[in-house]
Amino acid sequence: MIVKAPGVVKLLGEHAVVYGRLAVAIGINLYAKANVSKTKSKVLAIDAADFQANGSFDRESLEKIYDSYKSKKSIDDYAASQNIPKHLLPFATIASRLLREANLEPTGLKVTLHSGIPLQKGLASSAALCTAFTVALVKAAGANLSDEMIIDIARDGDRIIHKNENAGRIDVSTSFYGGYTTFSTATGAKKQDISKKLRLLVVDTGPKRSTAEPVGHVAQLYQSDRDNVSALFDRINQCALDGIEAIKSSRLKKLGKYMYEDQELLRMLGVSNDALDRAVLIAKDAKAYGAKLSGGGGGGIAIILCGKNKEAIASRLREEKFDVIPISMSAKGAKDYL
Numbered sequence: 001m002i003v004k005a006p007g008v009v010k011l012l013g014e015h016a017v018v019y020g021r022l023a024v025a026i027g028i029n030l031y032a033k034a035n036v037s038k039t040k041s042k043v044l045a046i047d048a049a050d051f052q053a054n055g056s057f058d059r060e061s062l063e064k065i066y067d068s069y070k071s072k073k074s075i076d077d078y079a080a081s082q083n084i085p086k087h088l089l090p091f092a093t094i095a096s097r098l099l100r101e102a103n104l105e106p107t108g109l110k111v112t113l114h115s116g117i118p119l120q121k122g123l124a125s126s127a128a129l130c131t132a133f134t135v136a137l138v139k140a141a142g143a144n145l146s147d148e149m150i151i152d153i154a155r156d157g158d159r160i161i162h163k164n165e166n167a168g169r170i171d172v173s174t175s176f177y178g179g180y181t182t183f184s185t186a187t188g189a190k191k192q193d194i195s196k197k198l199r200l201l202v203v204d205t206g207p208k209r210s211t212a213e214p215v216g217h218v219a220q221l222y223q224s225d226r227d228n229v230s231a232l233f234d235r236i237n238q239c240a241l242d243g244i245e246a247i248k249s250s251r252l253k254k255l256g257k258y259m260y261e262d263q264e265l266l267r268m269l270g271v272s273n274d275a276l277d278r279a280v281l282i283a284k285d286a287k288a289y290g291a292k293l294s295g296g297g298g299g300g301i302a303i304i305l306c307g308k309n310k311e312a313i314a315s316r317l318r319e320e321k322f323d324v325i326p327i328s329m330s331a332k333g334a335k336d337y338l
């Protein structure tokens, strides 16, 4: 049995979302896969192929993992104190919560994980692997858990991978539901009932910074100039609100306009860089509907919204030596496998 969970790109609202504003993300047609089979042994075998890591966990070791996770002082302490390969710990922790909190039997199974999503590019490969793994165990057990519980348990994996309590709050929900998700701290993640397809390109503009860096930079700016930076957050928020309305009414050129505007605001926050600016400029010159950095910025990926000229825009960017991945919105999420 196989479960596929889509990767995710942020469409609008980065950084301002840290200060309570709205962000929009979509599931994309690149998938992490969890392949589950029954075995005769009394362990949960996990093969994390992308990291050349594999191992087995019996009930007793999962119980122990659960107890130390629940009594941890911090995620850093927890990760450092476990004698388990670091690439397996997120998945073993997920399994331990399913065992103890959902009464689900994870032993007698083998799960092989494979990310069809390029790793560490800002495409949420880790959130998608955690989501696929969690849903695969729930499905194999035939258990009936709420969406909220599955998402929260899958997020633990992403929290451990990124060593950050806030990790996965947008990505895991989006990978679980597929399609469009909005997020704000006040409302949490909400699936949007939109099926509009988008023609998108992901442009790899160079090494991705740790998200903490640009988030820290914006925090400093905010401390030094609250009023003006708040005003920028409000304008980013408006781009996200207007962008969602534009998608709902199928006005993709309008959506693109809000993407360009959001990019300009992110640039003013100091989280773009030369390569991102250049990719956006080339896209604009090649008549893309919209373009902006996606995720934390300071490097990493840009997303380009195209019309029928998607191939021509991709060629222009490739001529300028950018790596380009054509993607589209995936309406299918991991939940569809339950």
Ligand code: MEV
Residues within 6 Å of the ligand: 010, 013, 014, 015, 016, 017, 018, 166, 211, 215, 294, 295, 296, 297
């Ligand atoms: C990173 O993908 C998006 C940011 O807004 C950070 C966050 O929301 O946690 C930059």
